[in-house]
Every structure is written in structure tokens, then in C-alpha cells.
Amino acid sequence: MEEGGLAESSVEAVFPKGMPVLLIKKAGKVYAISNRCAHMGCTLAGGEIDGFTLICPCHNWKYDIRTGEFLSAKEIRVHTYPLKISEGKIFIRIDGGG
Ligand code: FES
Numbered sequence: 264m265e266e267g268g269l270a271e272s273s274v275e276a277v278f279p280k281g282m283p284v285l286l287i288k289k290a291g292k293v294y295a296i297s298n299r300c301a302h303m304g305c306t307l308a309g310g311e312i313d314g315f316t317l318i319c320p321c322h323n324w325k326y327d328i329r330t331g332e333f334l335s336a337k338e339i340r341v342h343t344y345p346l347k348i349s350e351g352k353i354f355i356r357i358d359g360g361g
Pocket of ligand 1: 300301302303304305319320321322323324
């Protein structure tokens with residue numbers, strides 16, 4: 264995915280190595296988090312962005328896109344993925360998959 268294709272505050276579903284991941288650009292930085300809500304597994308792709316918070320479209324659970332933490336109980340989180348941007352392209356590191 265090209266970084267330039269991501270608009271500020273946009274939420275883009277991608278599938279690196281078949282994993283459901285969301286790319287979110289906020290304040291000029293790109294974040295990659297799991298596209299599965301920790302509550303009942305809804306896709307977070309239709310969620311609203313409010314600052315650094317992503318709101319699940321199903322039952323409004325709120326996550327910090329920087330850490331994946333559920334704001335009401337920080338011990339619950341969705342996975343976040345490290346990424347790097349090289350020559351304008353976004354590379355997401357999917358752990359454990361080789
Ligand atoms: S599935 Fe996301 S809040 Fe319920």
C-alpha cells in the first residue's frame with residue numbers, strides 16, 4: 264500500500280499475509296491495528312475516528328489506535344502491528360508468520 268494513498272483520519276482495511284489489518288493515518292503518522300474488535304469480533308473498518316480513538320461500529324467500544332488499548336479497560340486490547348515506510352510504501356510486520 265502506498266502511504267500517499269491514505270488520507271488523514273482515513274481507515275483502510277488491508278490483508279497482509281491474509282491477516283485482517285486496518286491502516287489508519289493520524290497526525291501524519293500511519294498506524295496498523297487488528298481489524299477485529301476484541302468484544303464480539305466485528306470488523307473495525309467502518310469505525311469512526313475521533314482523535315486517536317477508533318470507535319467500533321457495532322457496540323461503540325473505543326480503542327487507542329497507537330496502542331490498541333480498549334479505553335474502558337486497558338488490559339483488553341486489539342493487536343497493533345509495527346510498520347515501516349520505505350519509498351512511500353507501507354510494510355506491515357506480521358509477527359509469528361515468517
Ligand atoms: S463487536 Fe465491537 S463493540 Fe461489540
